[in-house]
Amino acid sequence: MVDKSVEVKTYPSIEHGALLSVTSIVLHRTDSSTAASVLNAYKSGQKTGAHFLIEKDGKIYQTASLEKICWHVGILQPRCVNESTCDPTELKNINALLHQKGLSFSKRAKNVSSHENTKAYPLRYPANSDSVGIEVVGRFLPSTKDYEAPTQSQLFQTKWLTQQLVDHYKLKLLSDVYSHGAIARKEATEGAQLLRYIFTGA
Incomplete structure (x- = not known):
């Protein structure tokens, strides 16, 4: 992705084969306090990851090519x-x-x-094979079973990046963008704050 708002910093360890089509976008939280810890994990050879990472100050890193599959979705719900x-x-x-x-x-x-995964989208939820993943830095808080609130910079940049991708791939914002927790066997709240902001601004 070519934009002054995005620093390209890709990691071969999280790129797995050709991403031949994009039908959807999945929003994630990192369960970490900084982008550096995620980038260090990628650098050390971690296999799972997403195409983009957004730091608390709103800085966007592109961590994988948009022509490559990332293992970011995991186990799909029916x-x-x-x-x-x-x-x-x-x-x-x-x-x-x-x-x-x-x-x-x-x-x-x-x-x-x-x-x-034998079904075609949208009969199933987004899979690794046809979606772009966006990670947003933020820890999970066991006391509330939710993630820490995204910063305003993160919310703004997540919405901006999502819109760029929706426009590029000719997707529908209200039906082709998902929170990770709603589609996979993850914490149910993962990505929900981000998706709510994109849809409602609140």
Whole structure:
């Protein structure tokens, strides 16, 4: 991405194959206090990561090429179950995977995610293979089960960057941008503050 607001600082360890199409954008929180700790992890060879990282002062780093897949989504939740849109056969298939005997919950959740990944977007939630990830620095607060409030600079820059990507890929802001916690097996609140600001300004 070429813009004076973005410092390109890419890390091969978080780039995994060709990103052939982009259908959506996923908003994340880092559960860290600074961008430096995330960048150091990438530099040390961490495999998971996202395409962009936004520091508390609003500085944006592009940490992976937009032509490369990043492992930023993880284990997908079943979209039609969450949204009560499954047809009876599909609901039966998903429930069979969710309640398969003899497997740990982790394994069953991964099997559901693999099943979801056989579907085309938007029948499923965004996957690594077709989405861009934006990480925003901020710690998780166990006492509130939420993340620390993003700074105004982070909110402004997240909204700006998201709009740039929506325009570039010809996406729909209200239907193709997601908080991580709403689509994957993560903390439910991850990214929710960011998404709310993008949608409502509050």
